[in-house]
Amino acid sequence: MNIGQASQASGVSTKMIRYYEQIGLIPKADRRDSGYRDYSPSDVHMLCFIRRARDLGFAVSEINDLLGLWRDKSRHSADVMRIAKAHIERLQERARSLEAMAATLGTLVACCHGDDRPDCPILADLEEPSLIDWSGLKPSSEGALRRQP
Amino acid sequence: MNIGQASQASGVSTKMIRYYEQIGLIPKADRRDSGYRDYSPSDVHMLCFIRRARDLGFAVSEINDLLGLWRDKSRHSADVMRIAKAHIERLQERARSLEAMAATLGTLVACCHGDDRPDCPILADLEEPSLIDWSGLKPSSEGALRRQP
């Protein structure tokens, strides 16, 4: 199976398949005499696993852990559950952070008449806060979205 | 005012101040004879504006628009409101996407006994979906977090 077919079957782009190979997330693919990568059904299986984990927002490093457990037939399901639960926590925290941003901005929008006049509470408050208490929001915006350092 | 002091006063790191200058988000700072950048209180004002907009999750390109309106004394508040509302929509959509991921993963976790046994519905479903309907989740994970291309 060519990389393009593996891509179609798994929903992972060819660029990403090569990238995952390069960073060692997946083992080096077999090569044909031509140099073309050759994928087996079980390789595609693994790519599907990866794609679904990505769809759930797992980082590649976390998927690496999950793949290890996936391959380890003597794994403890508790280990998987721990990773999953921790990930749920992070997802929810990021969602909360986004909602807080939206709510804050909503407050400003509610105060803006939104017409032809130049007077605008949104800009005014960004300039010099009077409506909004920024103390709870400080963690620098997408900082709550970026992985913490 | 040195860049370090402007940084402290505004809460924007020196690295970021130079970066914002480099990409043209803020005008080139005045220089002293020494070559040191020199910031006025109104520069710091602008940096504060930027930081707060970042705290609200605005992308730098959006902040560019907001700064334009901020400086345009004849702006229409409706323009600002439109940008803000669109941003709220995006924030909420990303939050929803994250919550959907968390909920999906929660379903899997709820089915996992989480003990010493190797049997694990989480991995099983990543491998070969049986519990989860992935159709609503497909927009590739953080794709919902990343800016759409």
Next chain:
DNA sequence: TCTGCATCTTCCCATCGTGGGAAGGTAAAG
């Protein structure tokens, strides 16, 4: 004045996951 330290300057590199594209080789169909 000299010394040391803090701060500034520019420049390059890394992150993370993804896409774009060029230059060149191969497979398969017409």
Next chain:
DNA sequence: CTTTACCTTCCCACGATGGGAAGATGCAGA
């Protein structure tokens, strides 16, 4: 045999941020 569709590797870009090196400058104390 020609065309086309695919494959290969390699480099570059994004967005926003941080790290660090090498060298210049500012300021305070001896």
